Amino acid sequence: MYRFLFHRPLIAISLGLVTPAVFAALQPLAEAPLASDTELHCHFNRDASTDCTTTYQYTILKPSGREMLSRIDFDYSEGDTFEVLGAQSTQPGAKPVALADTQIDTRTAPNPDQGFSRDKQTSLAFPNLRVGTQIRYTVREHHPAKPLMTQFHYALKFGPSAARRDHFKARFTAERPIQWRSEGFDGFQVTPSANGKTLDVVQKAPTFLNYINESPNAALLHIPRIEVGSALERQAYFGDLGQRYNQILGANLPPQSAAAVAAVRNLAPAEQVARLMQHINDHYRYLGDWRATERGYVPFNLAEIEQHGYGDCKDLAILLTALLKASGIHAETAWVSRGDLAESLLIPGTHAPNHAIVRAQVDGQVWWLDPTNPVFAPGQTMPDLQDRWVLVNDAQGQVREEHIPLERAETTLRLNKQVHYDQQGNATIQATLAFSRLPLMQLSVADRQQGATATDQNICANFGHEISDCRVSRAATGFVVHDGYSITANMSDQRALEKLGNDYVYSDESLKGRWDTFIDYRRQGQQADLDQGNPQTNDYTITLSGGQMEKTIPGCQVRSPWYDLDLEGKREDGVLRYHYRLSQKMRWLTHDEIVSAAFGKMVDDARACAEQVHQVVKL
Template identity: 45%
Template sequence: MYPSVSRLALAAALACAGQAASASRQPLAEAPLALKSSIRCQHNADNSLDCTTRNQFTILKPAGKDYLSRIDFTYPDTDTLEVLDGEVRQQDGRVIRLDKSQVETRAAPNPYAGVSRDKQTWLAFPELAVGSVVRYEVRHHIAAPPLSSELLYRLDFDPEPVRYDSYHFELSSPRPLLWRSEAMEGFQIRAAADGKAITVEQKDTRYLNFTNEWHNAAIRRWPRLSIATSDSPQQHFGVYAERYNRILAAPLPPAAAAEVARQQGKPAAEQVAAFMQHINSRYRYLNDQRLAERGLVPFTLAEIEQHGYGDCKDLATLLTAMLRRAGIAAEPVLVFRGNFAPAPLLPGLGTVNHMIVRAAVDGKTEWLDPTNPFFAAGRIMPDLQERIAYRIGADGQVRTDNIPLQTPTVSSRVRRVETLRRDGSADIVSDSELSGWPLIELTMQDRYQGSSSADQSICRGVGSQPLNCKVERAATGFLQPERYPVRIASQDARAVEKISGLYLYDPQLESRWNDFDSYRGNDNQADVYLGDPEIQERAVTLKGAKAIQPPLSCHARSRWFDLDLSQRADAGGIRYQYRLSRKVRWLSHDDIVSQEFAEFSRQARGCTTQVRQILKL
């Protein structure tokens, strides 16, 4: 895999995780740095790359000093990086050359859940100040990834706090090159007459950076360009399919074979759950790159069992082998993991960062990720939905597939009784059923923070001022049940607010629609991540309450959400029922600012505010 171009650092590594970058658009005048960049790369016959980068930064704001305080280049030990030149030019014309003592190469810090032989070269420029011009030149030899004979090189101009005054890029190759681009209107792209060189030139000054966006928001479209020697997934990944199938053809190691034998004859779904449990119990996730730069190549089945650990490709390979020995059709799958996966412009190693398993279980497709510390049968994890995947077939063929959006299911169903008192307090009894992502989040909190911490989090959501809260629930574990019951008994010291002998009840159901109004009013730009499509149901009885307003029933419909709400009086008091169905994982900026969404949001807010009402007790 070849790295995308990074402006403040160089990186080349295969990871098994990914995440979209968080992102209103920052004015050009606030840019902390200005950059003139020139990069020239030569693609070699052995599929390695030699790239020379010349960068010149001008510090425009005090924050720019911080960004350039130390410049890191991290790369595999199969690569070489040479610092050719460096200097700082001050506003008075004084030039300070980069001294050898200000350049150091050492072992790079090990990644989270991994061990590597990566190196890191850092530059520490002296006497930085606003107005200083920092210039450096480096030459980077990027070794060919193991087994790979095809090039994919990506340029990603995603948001960052740097003003680009000029940008020039050249890539030449002994082979013809293909290119595909998106949102590159600010650049001129030229191909040589023989197709063996691509040149990219920035047209005008460019600055793309964002501030004050929501914590769950991301910019999902930015200028990007992919250059490759082939547009065929088979050409890029076929050589790995051969290696995988040789590994999968070997006998199962003893522990895995014994587990397959123990599950023989059981329904396929039970066997899948058992194999996932076996891998979770016996192996830990660890990406071990010490013995070799393996890239996409897993350890053998025997090595995986001997180690007792593995990364995504190791654990996915072992799971595939166990499933196949049990007679369940399974394939390793290369995919980009993260809440957002940009559609590849061209296939290749730079488009994937994770491996999972596709299995056919009782006529249904399961997308299985054995690196997760939980298993929910029939569910596609949020960081795997809506993306292209490359399936490695037993016949050596690499097939392009699409992992779909998870069908919305009921993730929380709440039956709650609030016995109201004249002092504004209430006794609360709540019976809930959780499934899907809310249950997974609870399981993860139990695992990493303990059940007492999770119970405290549950109690904080019971009311405005919960007291004497007690939670009854079973222990969570690796295997997620279809429905998980939770009972809560608590008091709320401020269930209703006393106003002139009457009482105000406010369940705050309209808050999310107010948030979208705020998004539009603040001119936010990023897309908003919502999480799994899901259905929430709530039935609440306000015992002892008498309604002043008449019964209500309202609905709001859209392609993003469906909302149903009703309220009526019964012998025990007031009862309202609420159902919200979310159909999408992401809301785009264009959707949120559209007239269609604004009208739906107005209807939804108007519906939910009716539950906020004056009561008699």
């Protein structure tokens, strides 16, 4: 069931310098654990409430299918109506047996991690499941219209699934003509009625699409999806909400907020924004309150938010907007779909966004501010908000569409590492790191969530195989971070070189590992698109001493639409020093790009470049 803002944004805490390997593949049809047959009928009432009746049928094909159907849960809001109209199971060669009432349980659903509600949860537990068992159940749901929502909007998506989808049929009916838009929907037949008030969606042929051994950074950028609505104009969906937001913003600031604005009155705009973001972080926490009433998109008023000392995204966004406007900074609330994957906007309806943020103009630049995050870097947009559409509400309640750009590949990590070997292949290491932008934000979040000691251990672990005596020196991080944060580290590595006969071998996995990942992807015939994270540039200077290096590093360059790599080296007086810069220029790598000849050539060139560093060391 739709609810505006499900969770708080989290930043991945990973200080590793090597991209993890990707092993994502399509699961064979013969291994499908379930077969499904679904029929859906949703009616959109004139008051924008919705009634949906759905019949689900599953056949267990593999033992793992039993566990997948062990308990079937339905969560719904306290104000919704949910009924199980019928449920039965059929064993192979036997007659259908109705599910006993004792196998249907309704209770209060667990509260979300950072919020509380009075949602209900109804569960079905079918007995005696085994391979060949078929279960069938029909449920009916009524969803009242949310406050200030006069239009209906419904989305269907067909991503990877462990169930083989043998049949799917949906019928949408309404009291007014139905508008629809789709993407990648060739596998379905869509048939509108003559009066436009009925829309039938029927799957053309059975299909099975599931991924096995999928990497954490693998996804599908495009999946079959269709959206239906009563309008195609964003103002029809968000106009009344925009007016309500402006009514809330028109009220006087409550005392604590007024004092915060007064405290920053004489500061420069960028510093005002930073201080007000810090104020919200210090005095408010992310906590959604969905008890008693479903507010949908409507925030609490400013006085209520201050009284609570917490709020969800729409509450904190409208509070920040009010603080900025009172400080003389042009600020507007905005709605966006937050997440690693940004889908195109089919219908600008109320199911399209899932998050509220703030658009602010600061020193002639547009800043996209998210006051629910545990870190703030002035002028930088969080990764889960970049390169996507956003709906902005102006002072007159007119909603416009803008685009949040992708960050440029700025230098985010600069490393200067000096390694000195002894006669046993051990090493003493001295390193200086400068963190900026996303890696710095990740560092701050890591300190906040797990403590600086654990973060220091993570930093040390990146420098070698058997690190000991690691000492990290750095200033404390905080909620507001600024580029150029420096760290120094000193340590020993008991296995700095790999033994090879009477000699030792040196390699740089941080330079080599990324390309091996892509080689594996191409060799194994992988299919998924890969999320590489923020565009960024890493700059490394490595100095090796204490041993006789086999060769010099002639240097090389690689240029491509995806990565740029520069390597240069110098050897003199028994010391080898090399420097390389690696720029990742794209957020996503599509399957078609990765398997292309041009990408393959880039990988080959980059790997050959990285192998220049690999060499024998005599001690």
